[in-house]
Amino acid sequence: MNPYDIVRPLLFRLDAERAHHLTFALLDQPLLRPLVQWAAGEPVNDPVDFLGMRLRNRVGLAAGLDKNGEHLQALSALGFGFIEIGTVTPKPQPGNARPRIFRIPRRNALINRLGFNNHGLDALVHNVQQSGFDGVLGINIGKNGSTPNERAIDDYRECLIRVHGIASYVTVNVSSPNTKDLRRLQGGDELSGLLAGLSETRAMLADRDGKRVPMVLKIAPDLDDEQIALIADLLPAQGIDAVIATNTTVSRDSVAGEENAGQTGGLSGAPVFDMSNRVIRALRERLPVGYPIIGVGGILSAADACAKIEAGASVVQMYTGIIYRGPSLISDCARALAHQAATGQAPSR
Ligand SMILES: Cc1cc2nc3c(=O)[nH]c(=O)nc-3n(C[C@H](O)[C@H](O)[C@H](O)COP(=O)(O)O)c2cc1C
Numbered sequence: 001m002n003p004y005d006i007v008r009p010l011l012f013r014l015d016a017e018r019a020h021h022l023t024f025a026l027l028d029q030p031l032l033r034p035l036v037q038w039a040a041g042e043p044v045n046d047p048v049d050f051l052g053m054r055l056r057n058r059v060g061l062a063a064g065l066d067k068n069g070e071h072l073q074a075l076s077a078l079g080f081g082f083i084e085i086g087t088v089t090p091k092p093q094p095g096n097a098r099p100r101i102f103r104i105p106r107r108n109a110l111i112n113r114l115g116f117n118n119h120g121l122d123a124l125v126h127n128v129q130q131s132g133f134d135g136v137l138g139i140n141i142g143k144n145g146s147t148p149n150e151r152a153i154d155d156y157r158e159c160l161i162r163v164h165g166i167a168s169y170v171t172v173n174v175s176s177p178n179t180k181d182l183r184r185l186q187g188g189d190e191l192s193g194l195l196a197g198l199s200e201t202r203a204m205l206a207d208r209d210g211k212r213v214p215m216v217l218k219i220a221p222d223l224d225d226e227q228i229a230l231i232a233d234l235l236p237a238q239g240i241d242a243v244i245a246t247n248t249t250v251s252r253d254s255v256a257g258e259e260n261a262g263q264t265g266g267l268s269g270a271p272v273f274d275m276s277n278r279v280i281r282a283l284r285e286r287l288p289v290g291y292p293i294i295g296v297g298g299i300l301s302a303a304d305a306c307a308k309i310e311a312g313a314s315v316v317q318m319y320t321g322i323i324y325r326g327p328s329l330i331s332d333c334a335r336a337l338a339h340q341a342a343t344g345q346a347p348s349r
Pocket of ligand 1: 063140176218246247296
């Protein structure tokens with residue numbers, strides 16, 4: 001019996017954002033940690049070298065669950081191989097009005113239009129420094145809603161400069177659907193200008209800090225083949241180290257008619273699985289052999305995680321699946337991926 005089967009119906013009676021805060025209020029209690037670790041199952045030790053880092057296993061936390069890096073100790077008890085925090089913007093911002101996270105339980109999905117609600121760079125840097133966290137930490141950076149796209153580079157650069165010293169890798173997020181026009185930064189000219197500028201800043205920071213921090217681009221599942229090909233060509237050319245595929249989708253095709261399907265925002269969970277895999281496959285076909293891809297979108301089982309690797313991902317991340325399946329999903333997936341890497345065998349979906 002999965003202990004989360006008892007907890008989930010109680011949490012699902014609450015508004016989704018309230019349930020999120022309550023869950024972290026409990027997870028952050030050191031006294032409850034043994035209980036949480038029991039529910040999460042034995043952490044999987046499957047060390048893997050990735051981007052010059054040593055991951056504990058192949059399963060990471062996707063960005064957005066811990067926007068401010070406030071819960072690193074609690075999260076590290078859940079058995080992730082790596083954790084990505086953010087999206088952080090230079091200045092704090094409240095995000096959109098509530099309610100802004102909606103469940104579609106029949107489809108194991110969420111729609112969110114949070115809009116980069118976060119406490120800003122200063123708070124995130126402070127939280128990370130105070131946390132004592134010593135695992136692999138990705139920091140996902142974005143731009144403030146009030147910054148026009150023509151000046152987006154200033155926001156990303158400011159974030160990169162501030163987090164360079166504390167991040168294991170930095171993710172450039174140009175794929176949230178909830179910041180007006182952000183996704184236009186995925187287009188050829190805008191993207192190549194942005195990545196070239198950030199690569200230049202990163203080179204300067206590498207000299208300053210005596211270490212080169214990998215820089216990763218996170219893209220949307222709503223790109224067409226031509227856009228994906230263009231991005232795949234730009235990534236190595238601009239010195240970007242890896243790609244995260246994908247963020248949430250604005251499409252509602254696969255949830256039409258469901259309650260909440262009409263809410264504005266990004267759709268995540270099971271309905272984005274195939275869309276993300278399509279992007280992963282297209283990237284894998286076009287990118288140089290061995291170029292790292294972090295596969296994310298709709299993982300709800302160990303078999304789903306293995307299917308991401310089969311589609312071409314090197315490692316995976318998850319968010320919505322944990323809300324629906326509970327923390328044991330992390331170790332279940334990590335175990336299956338370790339087994340798949342060793343034997344080539346994966347559970348069938
Ligand atoms: C409530 C919520 C908030 C999110 N916030 C962010 C964010 O701030 N930055 C980001 O890059 N992705 C964010 N995401 C996207 C996830 O990181 C992930 O790419 C997406 O949800 C697909 O994975 P999943 O189906 O496992 O959730 C968010 C997702 C959800 C559900």
